[in-house]
Amino acid sequence: KQEVTQIPAALSVPEGENLVLNCSFTDSAIYNLQWFRQDPGKGLTSLLLIQSSQREQTSGRLNASLDKSSGRSTLYIAASQPGDSATYLCAVGNTGGFKTIFGAGTRLFVKA
């Protein structure tokens, strides 16, 4: 059974710092991996999606990498801003893509 773990559970950094969020999964036979952002009381916003054949995706200050062989993904946030404060969720799509398994998330706080 696929399990997704995110470390750390919470992170506090000063504004301007570069940071890395980690996601690990137990079964390397994945279809894709997504990173989401969730603001308090809101739904999830898709940030980046990496297909199983890809190694990384970039959007603005965000870069996500995927290493299936080691069961790991990282989300790199450059030059963090207070507006980046949110919970970041990693989600693994199993073969077929429908049965997505989510991690519990990393709560990020960027201090001004």
Add this chain to the structure above:
Amino acid sequence: NAGVTQTPKFQVLKTGQSMTLQCAQDMNHNSMYWYRQDPGMGLRLIYYSASEGTTDKGEVPNGYNVSRLNKREFSLRLESAAPSQTSVYFCASSEGDRGGGPQHFGDGTRLSIL
């Protein structure tokens, strides 16, 4: 665009009552999903619909039923609510019929069962 719209936003039920959570998307997506989110447990898939006319169980389907009414709408029904079903429920959709595209989420329904 409205994206994914969920109604109601909040609901309080008594144990044993029934209700239907509504979800509609205006992005012409084929696939739709229902999740529940509980503290410390992440999101868990309840049911999904790969395309209009099809539905399949996810990780935690017990106690729920779904209907894919048309391409736009996917409803979730609790026939006899239990306190263990207190949660935040999210509907999502994605393009394509293989579920591989980015999932777009509604703002959720916060459901309390007393």
